[in-house]
Amino acid sequence: MSAQDQAAGLRKWADLQRQQRGDEAPPEAVDAPGPMAYQEPIVPGAAAMTPPVTPPAPKTPLMVVGLPADEPAQVRKVSARLGQWAALGRAWAKDPADWDIRIVMPDAPALAELSQTHRRWALWVSSDAEAFGRMYHVVKQLHQHNGPQRLLALHEPHLPRQGLLENLRQAADRYFGIELLLLAR
Numbered sequence: 505m506s507a508q509d510q511a512a513g514l515r516k517w518a519d520l521q522r523q524q525r526g527d528e529a530p531p532e533a534v535d536a537p538g539p540m541a542y543q544e545p546i547v548p549g550a551a552a553m554t555p556p557v558t559p560p561a562p563k564t565p566l567m568v569v570g571l572p573a574d575e576p577a578q579v580r581k582v583s584a585r586l587g588q589w590a591a592l593g594r595a596w597a598k599d600p601a602d603w604d605i606r607i608v609m610p611d612a613p614a615l616a617e618l619s620q621t622h623r624r625w626a627l628w629v630s631s632d633a634e635a636f637g638r639m640y641h642v643v644k645q646l647h648q649h650n651g652p653q654r655l656l657a658l659h660e661p662h663l664p665r666q667g668l669l670e671n672l673r674q675a676a677d678r679y680f681g682i683e684l685l686l687l688a689r
Contacts, residue, residue, distance in 0.1 A: 563604035567618060568658065569651070570628035570642050574607035582628065585658050589687070610645035618651075625652040627684060629659040629669060639672050647680035654683045 566586075571578045582605050589597035608618060619625070629639055646652065655676075657669060669686050676682040 561602070563602055564598070564624065565604045565606060565622050566624045566626060567606050567608050567622050567652070568626045568628055569608050569610045569646065569655070570630075570639060570658075571607050578607055578628075579605045582626070582658060585660075588661055594687075610642045610651065611649060615646070616650035619653075622652075624656075625654065626656040626658045629657050629663070629672065631660050631663045631668070636668055636672060640675055643672070643676045643680055643682055643684075647682060653681065654685065656685045657687070 566582070568582055571581075583600040583603065586597045586603060587600040590599065608615065612618070627639065627642065629635060646655075657673070659669065663669060665686055673684040673686055676684045
């Protein structure tokens with residue numbers, strides 16, 4: 505039996521198998537002039553060779569109260585402070601880009617629901633002369649509207665722990681049962 509007869513017999517057998525399964529014959533089997541015909545190798549296109557793109561990791565929500573409005577400048581202020589803590593080696597601060605910073609008003613109608621849904625909350629503490637009164641009022645509103653019971657104190661780096669921050673921490677705990685976390689530098 506010659507090589508050409510053997511190849512033709514194999515092609516017929518393969519075609520018969522495909523027909524029984526319901527497949528069509530591949531184009532190279534139909535168009536090929538003989539067993540020695542050269543076929544171009546199939547090379548995947550550039551799109552098939554690029555590695556798959558992994559979706560970005562979801563950002564961690566950080567709900568922030570104590571800022572006047574939900575503006576990009578306020579979000580940048582919080583992000584910058586987180587970046588300063590990250591630069592000091594605080595692993596929990598992560599990369600500021602990993603946070604989804606949301607400014608929340610302390611009297612928001614959905615505050616109780618938000619406090620149940622989100623675990624990470626922060627209170628922005630300003631350092632001006634009226635800061636204690638404003639922050640006390642914010643903490644009081646959080647208590648009145650069933651807000652979070654634990655907040656991280658976010659503040660400028662120069663603000664000492666003794667004084668405003670410690671007084672605010674004590675008042676939040678004593679009068680409203682809210683824990684205000686102060687971080688040592």
